[in-house]
Amino acid sequence: MSTSKNFNLFLMDGEVTGRIKCTLSNWTGLAFKIPRPALDRCKDRGDLKQSGVYFLFGKNDRGEEEVYIGQAGIRKNGEGILYRVSEHLKDQNYFSEVVMLTTQNNSFGPTEISYLENKFTLLARENDRYIVRNSNEPNIGNVTEEKESELIEFIEYSKIVLGVLGYKIFIPLVNPLVENNIDGELFYLKRKSKKSNQEIHAMCKQTSEGFVVLKGSMIEMIDSDSLPKSLQALREQLMLTGEISNGILQKNQLFASPSYASNFVLGMASNGRIDWKNKNGITLKMLDEIEAENSK
Numbered sequence: 001m002s003t004s005k006n007f008n009l010f011l012m013d014g015e016v017t018g019r020i021k022c023t024l025s026n027w028t029g030l031a032f033k034i035p036r037p038a039l040d041r042c043k044d045r046g047d048l049k050q051s052g053v054y055f056l057f058g059k060n061d062r063g064e065e066e067v068y069i070g071q072a073g074i075r076k077n078g079e080g081i082l083y084r085v086s087e088h089l090k091d092q093n094y095f096s097e098v099v100m101l102t103t104q105n106n107s108f109g110p111t112e113i114s115y116l117e118n119k120f121t122l123l124a125r126e127n128d129r130y131i132v133r134n135s136n137e138p139n140i141g142n143v144t145e146e147k148e149s150e151l152i153e154f155i156e157y158s159k160i161v162l163g164v165l166g167y168k169i170f171i172p173l174v175n176p177l178v179e180n181n182i183d184g185e186l187f188y189l190k191r192k193s194k195k196s197n198q199e200i201h202a203m204c205k206q207t208s209e210g211f212v213v214l215k216g217s218m219i220e221m222i223d224s225d226s227l228p229k230s231l232q233a234l235r236e237q238l239m240l241t242g243e244i245s246n247g248i249l250q251k252n253q254l255f256a257s258p259s260y261a262s263n264f265v266l267g268m269a270s271n272g273r274i275d276w277k278n279k280n281g282i283t284l285k286m287l288d289e290i291e292a293e294n295s296k
Contacts, residue, residue, distance in 0.1 A: 007164050013038070022161055028107065029154060031161045032100045039086055039098070048082035050074065051109065052102030053116045056088060056095035057167065060131065062237060067169060068095065068133040069121045071113040093133065099165060101158055114141035115151055120170075123159070127172050128251060173212045173252045174205045186214075187258075187276040187284065189265055195222040198247075202265040204276060210254055211261040211272070217249045224268035231264050258284055 005024065012019035019038050022031040030047055042048050056068040072084035081100050088095065101116075102108065108116075118140040124132045143151065159170040189202040202217035221239075223232050234253075238244040243251045255261040258272030266275075273285040 005160060007161070009164070020165065022165060023104075024157060024161065027154075027157045028103050028105060029157060029161070030102050030104055031158070031165065032102075033165045034098050034100070036089075036096055036098070039082070039089070042082055045082070047102060047104075048100065049078060049080040050102045050106045051113050052081040052100055053113055053120060054081055054085050054101070055099045055120075055162070055167070055169070056085070056133075057097045057099070057130075058093070058095035065130045066093075066095075066133055067124060067130040067167075068093070069117060069124060069138075070134075071117040071138070073110050073113060099162060099167065101161075111141045111143055112147070112151060114139050115143050115148070116155065119151075119155055120158075123155075123170050127170055129171070129173070130169050173209070173254055174207060174214070185278055187278055189217075189262055189275050189277075191266060191275065193220050193222075193266065195224065195267070196220060200266060202249075204258075204261050206258075207254075210256045211258050211276075213249060213253045213255065213261050213265060215249050215252050217265060219244050219247055219249050219265055220267040221247050222267055226269035227263060227267055228260075228269075231260065235264065235267065 008023045008025075010021040010023075012021055018035065019042070020033040022033070023029075032042075032048065034042060051071075051073045053069065053071050056070070058066050060066050068088075070084065070088075072081040074080045075083065081102055085098050085100065117138040121132060121134050121138055124130060162169055163171055185205075187204050187206065189204070190199065192199050198218070198220070200218045200220050202219070203214045204217075205212045205214060219235070221244075223235065227235075235244065238249075238251075238253075243249070253261075253264065255264060258276050259270065260272070262270045262272035262275040273288070274283050276284050278287065
């Protein structure tokens, strides 16, 4: 799946904030990204009367990203995935957009969609970017090994499609090999805190999205007045939810800059370009200067 891909995004309403249909060369799948208010405008589409799997995306009261993953077969009245999604409009839990996955040849039966719902739910929980609202683990169903091979390929393409549509639900913040320090350069922070009199040790990884403070890092539990309010709120929230427990980070956290990452760890304003160092003790600032010099 590391080769180049050519996606076709069709703006069904002529605007990027409207309905989007996504197809991919050599893939039998169909993906639709539909804003909640536009669901009614899809009721005459035959391809959304088919069976498939859907993702309801929204935010909770704390501003955290949530997803509900479901499946829908074809009903006796001829309705399918869109009808099932529309039923969720009556739910108390809010969603703002939905992504529906089906096929160009209407090839999914009950067994296939059960398998896909199960695998997508497990993958979403594993990557832990979104709060998965499914309360139970979906039934995986019974598929032959030949059919499973086809469905695994469908899943691999679907993971990319969701990313292209703006949902990184199946993309880990960092490669698992990086978390285990097997692959990729890590950066380290070691600093004595005057507030708690502890020596704080933390690790982070720079990715294409920013700087990820890795789970297992120590977190200074006392805030300084210089800490930005947004980071104070984040730290407080993570302590309440147990994602910071006994001063240890339990879940990877992404930040836009190295300084926000170090501020989060230390509970105070700091210069992340100096505080984060590689295994040889070279700061981010020095590494950037070396790279700039070598590029001349």
